[in-house]
């Protein structure tokens with residue numbers, strides 16, 4: 001039995017079940033879930049950028065890995081800081097959902113159809129900046145909480161809509177409430193958005209075995225995106241976004257950075273094997 005750490009939220013548990021299924025299908029490994037509450041789950045009334053600190057959703061889980069309570073941990077890659085403490089590593093990124101951001105509005109209106117001054121809920125600086133860039137007149141309303149809470153806030157806080165990761169909505173079976181998908185070049189996704197990451201202690205003898213569930217294309221794309229984030233010093237408190245896709249051994253990367261309040265965007269294509277060099281090149285062009 002492999003012991004798997006997960007947060008308690010329904011999305012976290014669904015993502016953990018996806019990894020557990022893959023471990024069973026590919027390697028015939030059986031798992032048991034261990035549940036943890038993180039700081040990011042507890043502090044719900046304060047915007048994350050005001051709490052500060054990276055890895056709010058993973059600290060308590062890393063302690064469980066260190067204590068030997070669990071063997072592996074499952075996270076949304078997006079919530080994992082680019083620089084892990086040296087005992088830990090991302091051993092696999094087995095799967096990625098739709099990386100796009102989605103718009104959910106109660107009246108079924110598309111983003112561009114909203115009335116002037118419409119109120120849109122998001123606590124992501126990246127989403128807020130890009131929404132403002134698309135429509136200067138809209139009002140951004142900070143919202144926190146898990147995906148369902150944020151959806152409920154449309155009504156409770158009289159919002160015209162919210163922006164959420166399509167991946168989370170789809171995994172929760174809420175695809176049907178999505179009004180519109182933003183194109184990746186108008187709303188560049190967060191680095192790693194939609195990808196699931198498996199974390200392990202470097203010293204764990206299970207490391208080689210678990211690494212067999214890695215998906216190479218997901219790893220390469222998300223490594224390129226996270227490399228851009230490192231170079232641009234982005235985190236969940238900045239407007240940095242990047243999205244990479246692979247078609248026929250070519251990698252195409254689109255990225256955005258906020259330079260003194262102005263959004264700088266770029267695109268680059270190259271051989272997939274050169275993903276480090278290419279991601280570095282686009283990041284440097286956006287400084």
Ligand SMILES: NCc1[nH]cc(CCC(=O)O)c1CC(=O)O
Pocket residue numbers: 076077078079147163164165167168192193194195
């Ligand atoms: N920041 C919270 C968070 N972390 C991962 C997801 C969704 C799944 C994903 O993007 O991988 C979400 C919710 C959201 O951004 O709407």
